[in-house]
Amino acid sequence: MNLAVIGLGNVLLGDDGFGPFVVELLRTRYVFPPEVELLDLGTPGLGLITYLHGHDAVVIVDAVTGAGNPGDVRVYEGAELERLPIAPRVSPHDPAVSEALGVARLAGTGPIDVCLVGAVPGSRELGAGLSPRARAAADAAAEIVRRRVEERGFAIRSRDADPLEQNWWVRSCS
Amino acid sequence: MARISIDPVTRIEGHLRIDAEVDGGKVSRAWASCTMWRGIETILRGRDPREAWVFAQRFCGVCTTVHAMASVRAVEDALSLDVPLNAQLIRNLILIGHALHDHIVHFYHLSALDWVDVAAIPRADPTKAAAIAASLSDWPGNSPQEMKKVQGKVVALLQSTQLGIFANGYWGHPAMKLPPEVNLLALTHYFQALEFQRKANQVVAILGAKTPHIQNLAVGGVMNAINFDSLATLNLDRLYMIKTLIDEIVPFVHQVYLPDACAIAGFYPEWFAIGGGVRNYLAVPDLPVDGKASAFDLPGGRIMAGELAGVVPITGSRDAAFRKGVVEDVTHAWYKGRGPQHPWQGETDPDYTDFQDDGKYSWVKAPRFDGKPMQVGPLANVLVGYAQQHALTRKWTDDALGRVSKIAGRPIGVDRMQSTMGRYLSRAIRSAMLAELATNHWERLVDNISKGDSTSYNIPSFPKGAVEGVGLHEAPRGTLSHWVVIKNGVLSNYQAVVPTTWNASPRDEGGLPGPYEASLVGTPVANAEQPLELLRTVHSFDPCMACACHTLDPSGRTIATVKVL
Numbered sequence: 134m135n136l137a138v139i140g141l142g143n144v145l146l147g148d149d150g151f152g153p154f155v156v157e158l159l160r161t162r163y164v165f166p167p168e169v170e171l172l173d174l175g176t177p178g179l180g181l182i183t184y185l186h187g188h189d190a191v192v193i194v195d196a197v198t199g200a201g202n203p204g205d206v207r208v209y210e211g212a213e214l215e216r217l218p219i220a221p222r223v224s225p226h227d228p229a230v231s232e233a234l235g236v237a238r239l240a241g242t243g244p245i246d247v248c249l250v251g252a253v254p255g256s257r258e259l260g261a262g263l264s265p266r267a268r269a270a271a272d273a274a275a276e277i278v279r280r281r282v283e284e285r286g287f288a289i290r291s292r293d294a295d296p297l298e299q300n301w302w303v304r305s306c307s
Numbered sequence: 308m309a310r311i312s313i314d315p316v317t318r319i320e321g322h323l324r325i326d327a328e329v330d331g332g333k334v335s336r337a338w339a340s341c342t343m344w345r346g347i348e349t350i351l352r353g354r355d356p357r358e359a360w361v362f363a364q365r366f367c368g369v370c371t372t373v374h375a376m377a378s379v380r381a382v383e384d385a386l387s388l389d390v391p392l393n394a395q396l397i398r399n400l401i402l403i404g405h406a407l408h409d410h411i412v413h414f415y416h417l418s419a420l421d422w423v424d425v426a427a428i429p430r431a432d433p434t435k436a437a438a439i440a441a442s443l444s445d446w447p448g449n450s451p452q453e454m455k456k457v458q459g460k461v462v463a464l465l466q467s468t469q470l471g472i473f474a475n476g477y478w479g480h481p482a483m484k485l486p487p488e489v490n491l492l493a494l495t496h497y498f499q500a501l502e503f504q505r506k507a508n509q510v511v512a513i514l515g516a517k518t519p520h521i522q523n524l525a526v527g528g529v530m531n532a533i534n535f536d537s538l539a540t541l542n543l544d545r546l547y548m549i550k551t552l553i554d555e556i557v558p559f560v561h562q563v564y565l566p567d568a569c570a571i572a573g574f575y576p577e578w579f580a581i582g583g584g585v586r587n588y589l590a591v592p593d594l595p596v597d598g599k600a601s602a603f604d605l606p607g608g609r610i611m612a613g614e615l616a617g618v619v620p621i622t623g624s625r626d627a628a629f630r631k632g633v634v635e636d637v638t639h640a641w642y643k644g645r646g647p648q649h650p651w652q653g654e655t656d657p658d659y660t661d662f663q664d665d666g667k668y669s670w671v672k673a674p675r676f677d678g679k680p681m682q683v684g685p686l687a688n689v690l691v692g693y694a695q696q697h698a699l700t701r702k703w704t705d706d707a708l709g710r711v712s713k714i715a716g717r718p719i720g721v722d723r724m725q726s727t728m729g730r731y732l733s734r735a736i737r738s739a740m741l742a743e744l745a746t747n748h749w750e751r752l753v754d755n756i757s758k759g760d761s762t763s764y765n766i767p768s769f770p771k772g773a774v775e776g777v778g779l780h781e782a783p784r785g786t787l788s789h790w791v792v793i794k795n796g797v798l799s800n801y802q803a804v805v806p807t808t809w810n811a812s813p814r815d816e817g818g819l820p821g822p823y824e825a826s827l828v829g830t831p832v833a834n835a836e837q838p839l840e841l842l843r844t845v846h847s848f849d850p851c852m853a854c855a856c857h858t859l860d861p862s863g864r865t866i867a868t869v870k871v872l
Binding site: 175179182 | 350365371416464498501505519
């Protein structure tokens with residue numbers, strides 16, 4: 134069994150970079166076994182299919198709209214995601230999480246165990262770094278991801294050193 | 308009269324919106340609008356030019372690699388810095404891998420279902436489908452068993468309460484015309500294509516150290532250490548892994564993708580007369596084969612008013628006409644400023660109104676070349692090469708048109724390529740060319756290393772004062788140029804003129820529409836509630852619009868709203 138934690142979002146657009154931020158947070162805080170991959174995929178659109186391949190389980194971290202107030206964290210299970218309506222796409226950029234999961238399932242190559250940990254974004258203005266609410270949500274989301282990964286039998290070890298608080302895109306933009 | 312507004316993500320900012328007025332069953336006026344601010348380049352001002360590419364590849368989530376490449380090339384151009392041959396060839400293999408991945412995904416996963424009617428698949432005879440496939444190519448994955456397996460999946464899905472990925476297609480639409488067996492054949496390849504786009508992406512991952520967001524670039528070359536015998540470097544093992552992948556991808560492109568694109572074109576010949584639009588074409592040369600980037604395997608050039616005989620070559624980033632010719636107009640875009648501006652002087656100062664049919668209506672600026680709108684993309688690529696008697700372009704274009712003519716039962720010549728179907732077919736032709744070049748560039752790289760050359764990087768040095776540069780890349784969606792001004796070693800201006808800005812450009816000062824807008828005019832629409840024909844023409848450009856914002860919307864989306872005027 135293997136698992137991927139996938140961060141989605143644009144790191145140059147404020148809270149849209151929530152997913153990649155949480156992935157980096159996990160990378161700096163914990164040592165994961167080799168069967169667990171941490172992936173910052175940016176905004177791959179339907180290209181997500183490529184990275185679903187070969188994983189039994191995935192935990193996707195993303196910004197989500199329409200789910201409450203900025204900073205609220207919500208967890209969606211795979212079946213719930215696949216029930217989302219899919220419209221014909223105009224651009225490869227259109228968010229494609231449910232479609233990618235559907236294609237992977239039909240092709241028989243996708244993960245069976247899927248969930249999405251999402252946070253409602255505050256600001257998505259141009260600029261790197263998270264708003265204070267999204268930053269707090271990142272800690273909560275990282276904790277949810279850590280627990281979920283452990284529940285699937287993977288041993289996670291905390292790093293001894295102080296975790297790096299800021300990612301490359303935040304450090305060089307501040 | 309009806310007005311159709313295709314705004315696929317109405318609850319999320321940042322996407323392509325198409326508005327079309329339909330009169331007498333045809334589009335009479337059209338507008339292309341990007342609904343999100345695209346001034347992402349401003350984040351680069353004041354930065355070190357050597358790290359710009361790391362940020363530039365976050366402009367866009369789908370085409371990360373292409374922005375990274377244009378960025379390092381722009382800085383190298385400003386510094387007149389040569390790149391070692393090994394670095395050029397490694398970059399070329401990355402670009403080829405990326406382009407093949409992108410074109411395969413576009414054809415099968417983003418646009419095939421505009422032409423393939425999934426609802427007709429249960430009626431197909433798998434044995435007959437396999438026989439049709441065998442008449443098109445020698446591909447071993449076309450057995451009746453394979454077709455039957457895919458048909459079974461589709462039948463099960465159509466019978467279930469959830470249609471999943473097929474929930475919102477325009478099934479049974481009057482514009483769907485393939486025989487049931489050809490629908491089944493195409494969908495069988497849709498699933499097989501998943502594996503081959505992944506292999507193409509693996510080429511990028513091995514050479515670039517990671518995808519998406521490659522790590523191996525540097526201003527001055529690449530960071531791949533080269534040593535045939537060292538475990539930690541680009542060694543023979545890794546090079547042969549790449550060769551194995553190329554040897555698997557090439558047959559898929561030549562025996563599956565190209566024949567499928569030709570078959571669909573042959574069954575829909577009427578689409579060679581629809582969607583021509585702007586007939587000025589622009590392509591830049593790419594795949595440099597020397598350190599100075601003075602010779603290329605893919606030619607560049609421009610064609611005005613559809614006259615192939617009048618093609619003017621573009622020789623590279625030092626081409627004076629190109630450096631001078633590109634401007635951006637903001638008359639109908641949500642920016643301040645008047646009149647066209649050259650990218651080196653370009654400003655990005657927002658001035659949002661609302662959507663005004665005759666005023667400002669898009670966040671995309673209107674790039675122009677010598678004052679004219681230009682169409683970019685694989686079609687421009689193919690036409691510019693064909694017009695210059697480029698042997699590889701001629702070989703694959705003639706091959707493809709021969710196949711199309713056979714299926715359509717009448718001759719279809721290169722003159723018919725300036726159309727919606729021509730754009731689909733050109734992407735397959737370009738892929739066939741790139742597949743052939745993949746092997747060629749791999750061999751050149753191994754040869755060059757075998758001769759004892761292991762250099763991959765030249766150190767950049769920054770002069771005092773200001774220098775200007777432009778980095779070119781003929782990306783999957785067409786001509787990409789990054790324009791930089793460097794003052795005392797720091798970026799003072801950065802403008803990216805991306806393929807989709809050329810194609811999705813709004814009207815300009817003179818009221819001339821951009822390629823999307825012009826190509827939609829005259830497109831037939833059988834049913835305004837299901838504007839499949841509009842999507843076919845828009846998809847033919849492979850729009851890559853919101854090079855940025857992405858937020859999942861769990862509450863769903865609507866695709867088309869139709870207002871009767």
